[in-house]
Amino acid sequence: MIDLARSSDFALGPIAVRPSSRELVGAAGAVMVEPKVMRVLIALSQADGRVVPRDDLVNSCWDGRIVGDDAVNRVIGKLRRVAEEVGGGAFRIETVARTGHRLICEQPKIPAAVAEALPAAHQRRIRLPVVICAAVLLVICTFAWFYADRPKTPAAVVHQGLPAAVTDLETRGLASMFENAPDRTAEGVDYLRQATVLAPRAAPVWGSLAMSYVLSLGWAPPEERAAVVARVRSAANRALGLDPREARSAAALVSVQPTFGQWSSKDAALGAASSRAYPDFGPLAYQRVQFLMATGQNRAALAAMRPIIATSPLVPWVRAAYIDLVAANGRLEDADRAAEEAGRIWPRDRLIWFTRFDLAMFNGQPEKALALAADRSGWPKQTSADEIELAVKTAKALQSRGDDTARLLQTLVTVAPHGQVEAERAIRAAAALGRPDLALAVARRLLTHRLLANPRRTVIPYIGLPANTEVPTATLFLSPAISLAPQPGFLDLMRDVGLVAYWHHARPPDFCFDEPLRTLCRRAGM
The missing domain is CATH 1.10.10.10 (Winged helix-like DNA-binding domain superfamily/Winged helix DNA-binding domain)
Structure with a gap:
């Protein structure tokens, strides 16, 4: 090389x-x-x-x-x-x-x-007029995500005084990362490496490099993830050695700390990072949103998301999580409007496309989902025809409730062991099609690590450590999987993965504040 x-x-x-x-x-x-x-x-x-x-x-x-x-x-x-x-x-x-x-x-x-x-x-x-014109949205979102509301700290002053070549490299690198494609992600990391060579004592530049390694984790093969995590920590610690309050480095280190099964430790780490780092920083706030979604606290997550979406409206994974949260809080019309707008900005982004498709399919509009899939030229990037076909079959089954439902469910259960994304889709589809027993069975296999895990792709936007031990749980607290909460065995599963203990010492999930689960949660000690 x-x-x-x-x-x-x-x-x-x-x-x-x-x-x-x-x-x-x-x-x-x-x-x-x-x-x-x-x-x-x-x-x-x-x-x-x-x-x-x-x-x-x-x-x-x-x-x-x-x-x-x-x-x-x-x-x-x-x-x-x-x-x-x-x-x-x-x-x-x-x-x-x-x-x-x-x-x-x-x-x-x-x-x-x-x-x-x-x-x-x-x-x-x-x-660079052509590049600037073509990438203006990405440059806007880069600055919104990484620079909005940055206080006038010594580190910020140093950053502003860097040579133009360094700030250009940093902006290009972060904008490349936001395209959510493996080649562009690798290029973004290269840009930021070059920026640290030209500015070895600029803490924010090292922090940007640490965050770029975090974002590249989603494309790293399983055998390379440990090495990438080591690079995250090395770059972040280099930044913190230059400026102990550098916020991107704090966000990067928190993002590679395990969450699943270590709920209290992650919660404490988020609190410590937020108190130590410069305030009002998007990536660190988004880590908190992810944690709240993973622990079933979607009302608090939406409240925490509002300032992020206001200052960073052009980050695709922020927009996707916002759509899910608005829908989870019962505001389906607002979610529809946000999804349509996201589709105009990122028509073929994988995360946005499936967020739009699933929002329609699982909230009473399967015909709208099928219309979206009918345009083959608009299919999302990094997605196979088989995956689209299975999504279409699910929407058709929800539309017709016909005899093909049993065959579809058998197919979904068969493909669930292929990875997390397949398992999450099987859980949601089985719950929507009136088979909570199947949905819970797949959920138990997923959460107890008895799948052939492929955590690089998940249904819910997730930025952080995609290790085989990390299992995103946010799907279980969104429609239609949230309907599983009253089912026998759901709280037992939550107890097995440590969430009931966390809820007991922290704050109960949203479903515990609604009948008929209020009494059930009280009996479980939440």
């Missing part, structure tokens, strides 16, 4: 290439490129005009991960645009059919020291 931080500057004709800052600088100005684009340019340049096979490019620029031709073609296309924009014909990329690519330098090379001789204005100027 080409290491940009350790790659030397070089020149392509009159163009200075600076791998560590990912800049190409020429007489017409400068442009900053994505990490993979710079890696591919380096790999082609090192070949000295020879053809570089695609497999070699993948090994050195994608770390050997399996990527399709589209991914390579996209990067080659970006390189060609850069060659035209700042290269002025100094170099070009040639594709050799069924073989690979090569870089052809049209002008004589000059020493790499040209980078030092170029005008300072060229070194500072980065022309």
Whole structure:
């Protein structure tokens, strides 16, 4: 894997290439490129005009991960645009059919020291109108999520005084993370690593890197998660060593602390982090919302969510959780409006799409869910046709209540062991279709870790530690699974996972304040 931080500057004709800052600088100005684009340019340049096979490019620029031709073609296309924009014909990329690519330098090379001789204005100027226009929503949400209501602390003043290249890298990195796609997440981490190289004593930048590692956990294979968690802690501790109140680092450390089965410890950790860190910080507040949802306190979660949604309306997982919470608090019309708006902003985001589909399907509007699924061009990214088909079958069963219901339930129970997302969908569907016994059976298997866990995808938005021991419980406190609460065996299951003990010492869940469960909860000591 080409290491940009350790790659030397070089020149392509009159163009200075600076791998560590990912800049190409020429007489017409400068442009900053994505990490993979710079890696591919380096790999082609090192070949000295020879053809570089695609497999070699993948090994050195994608770390050997399996990527399709589209991914390579996209990067080659970006390189060609850069060659035209700042290269002025100094170099070009040639594709050799069924073989690979090569870089052809049209002008004589000059020493790499040209980078030092170029005008300072060229070194500072980065022309990105197309990128800025295309990503304006992500930039807005990045600043809303990470910078809104930031107090004028010493750390904030230091952050504001950083070079433009550092703040640009940080903003690009966080915006990439918010696209919720594996390649863009990896690029976001690369951007933020580069930012820490350029600003090694900026606590907020290290905090941003720690949060980027947290967000990348959702895409990490099980065997790599421990290493990613170690990176979270390393970056967060580096930030806290520079500024003990740095809020992103506090949020990152809390997010990788176990929740399931350790409810009181997580609650205490959230309280300690909130009291220690700078106030009014979105990611730390969202950790509290997640915890409240996981412990069945959706009324308090909605109250805690309101200031977050007001300052950070363009973060997809915040919007998805808000929709679920509004619906859980009985405000279905408001939830519908919020879901429609989210669909206009993120029509193919997986989390938003399924939040909209499930909201309609499980709240008396299966025909609306089916209409959403009928548009194949609008299907969510990172989703298989089989998963959509099973969701459609569930909606049709809820619509017709016909003879196919039994077959569907058998299918759902069969696929439930495949992972958490499948189990959560089976629980909700069985509860909605009048089979609480099946729903509770799947829930017990899920919560007692007797599934082939694949926790990278969950029904409810979850930012934090996706270890096999972490089982999101929020699904059980949303419609229609909340209907299981009065069923025999539900409180026994909650007792087995430690929630009854937590509720006894902290605050009972919402269902304990409503009849007929008030008496049942009182008998259970809540």
